[in-house]
Amino acid sequence: MGLLALFRKTPSSANVAKERLRIIVAQERSARGGPDYLPLLRRELLEVIRRYVNVDPSSVQINLGREDGHEVLELSVALPQGRGAGPGG
Amino acid sequence: MAEIIVVTSGKGGVGKTTTSASLACGLAQRGKRVAVIDFDIGLRNLDLIMGCERRVVYDFVNVIQGDCTLRQALIKDKRIDTLCVLAASQTRDKDALSDAGVRRVLDELAADGFEYIICDSPAGIEKGAHLAMYFADRAVVVVNPEVSSVRDSDRILGLLASKTQRAERGNGAVKEHLLLTRYSPRRVASGEMMSVDDVREILGLDVVGVVPESPDVLSASNAGTPVILNGDSDVSGAYQDAVARLLGETVPMRFTQEPRKGFFARMFGG
Ligand SMILES: Nc1ncnc2c1ncn2[C@@H]1O[C@H](COP(=O)(O)OP(=O)(O)OP(=O)(O)O)[C@@H](O)[C@H]1O
Ligand SMILES: [Mg+2]
Numbered sequence: 001m002g003l004l005a006l007f008r009k010t011p012s013s014a015n016v017a018k019e020r021l022r023i024i025v026a027q028e029r030s031a032r033g034g035p036d037y038l039p040l041l042r043r044e045l046l047e048v049i050r051r052y053v054n055v056d057p058s059s060v061q062i063n064l065g066r067e068d069g070h071e072v073l074e075l076s077v078a079l080p081q082g083r084g085a086g087p088g089g
Numbered sequence: 090m091a092e093i094i095v096v097t098s099g100k101g102g103v104g105k106t107t108t109s110a111s112l113a114c115g116l117a118q119r120g121k122r123v124a125v126i127d128f129d130i131g132l133r134n135l136d137l138i139m140g141c142e143r144r145v146v147y148d149f150v151n152v153i154q155g156d157c158t159l160r161q162a163l164i165k166d167k168r169i170d171t172l173c174v175l176a177a178s179q180t181r182d183k184d185a186l187s188d189a190g191v192r193r194v195l196d197e198l199a200a201d202g203f204e205y206i207i208c209d210s211p212a213g214i215e216k217g218a219h220l221a222m223y224f225a226d227r228a229v230v231v232v233n234p235e236v237s238s239v240r241d242s243d244r245i246l247g248l249l250a251s252k253t254q255r256a257e258r259g260n261g262a263v264k265e266h267l268l269l270t271r272y273s274p275r276r277v278a279s280g281e282m283m284s285v286d287d288v289r290e291i292l293g294l295d296v297v298g299v300v301p302e303s304p305d306v307l308s309a310s311n312a313g314t315p316v317i318l319n320g321d322s323d324v325s326g327a328y329q330d331a332v333a334r335l336l337g338e339t340v341p342m343r344f345t346q347e348p349r350k351g352f353f354a355r356m357f358g359g
Contacts, residue, residue, distance in 0.1 A: 012279075012280025012281070013280065013281055014277070014280050014281060014282055014283045014284070014287065015280070017235075017236050017283050017287075018283055018287045018290075018291065020236065021236055021239050021240060021291050022290075022291055024240060025239075025240065025243050025291055025292070028240075028243065028244070028247075029243070029247070032247045033247075033251065
């Protein structure tokens with residue numbers, strides 16, 4: 001990488017690819033071997049959440065993990081900036 | 090005991106057949122008895138890359154269906170006498186390969202004294218790809234530094250961990266290796282292509298080889314000479330190194346850095 005690259009503001013396209021893959025691979029791995037209902041559960045949860053807030057599908061993350069021998073379903077929803085984002089379509 | 094190595098990827102056209110041919114040649118050049126099998130039923134290609142297409146009389150499906158013996162179908166390489174090729178059939182019948190049939194052929198090869206059996210998988214995750222990996226002891230997962238190839242290879246890793254004989258019997262996991270190919274150090278340096286470390290980190294696999302993008306691959310396939318046999322090429326060196334690593338040797342990674350440029354070029358990138 002040359003000196004000019006240090007001043008580049010936008011991340012390189014390789015870094016964008018890496019970040020996207022890191023997320024999708026983690027998501028697909030956590031669904032793998034897990035129950036088949038995960039994708040449907042995610043879709044239905046998204047529908048319910050969207051009745052209250054207008055969130056993008058990518059802002060709902062579902063992960064299945066293990067903690068102390070229990071399976072843990074982790075749900076995280078990134079709410080949009082500002083109030084009154086209003087219900088979605 | 091024969092070691093069965095599947096060369097697989099999920100995504101098509103990433104370099105599985107190129108890799109299968111070169112790894113098979115490289116192992117055989119080191120005196121190992123090697124059989125390389127084309128599992129791409131209906132789309133036979135390995136014979137062309139190996140340069141033995143005009144010597145195919147019987148194929149994999151003929152052996153399974155009992156039309157001939159295994160010995161009749163094995164094509165002995167003209168360059169390396171410890172190497173044999175088993176061609177795919179051109180039949181359109183997708184069910185021509187059976188679980189029991191594949192098992193029988195692999196057992197027979199092992200009983201015949203072959204030390205390495207390389208299975209060139211078709212693309213996708215259908216029956217052919219499944220059977221190519223099912224009996225494997227090790228897997229060489231061929232990946233291009235590109236988003237869809239990396240994602241597909243992760244699906245393949247999931248299948249290797251669940252839909253193989255080793256996984257089902259619980260007698261040790263299939264050993265997985267990452268082979269990154271069509272790698273361009275120049276594009277990695279300029280931030281347009283993911284690096285070896287990026288892909289290694291995403292997939293969490295050990296790297297058995299990094300093969301540069303090179304026009305030598307096309308000229309080798311034009312000639313019907315596995316590219317590893319073109320000793321002048323960087324690609325040949327990269328596959329030789331991969332063979333060494335498969336055999337458990339430790340060799341430094343080559344061809345992952347751009348050739349050094351002058352001071353000015355380095356300062357201002359490119
Ligand atoms: N290192 C490389 N540099 C340049 N071209 C390459 C390299 N490796 C493979 N190729 C080219 O990529 C194409 C696909 O290669 P190959 O047939 O080995 O892929 P494959 O994974 O077996 O494909 P399929 O999924 O159809 O079986 C070929 O044209 C080959 O010449
Ligand atoms: Mg192929």
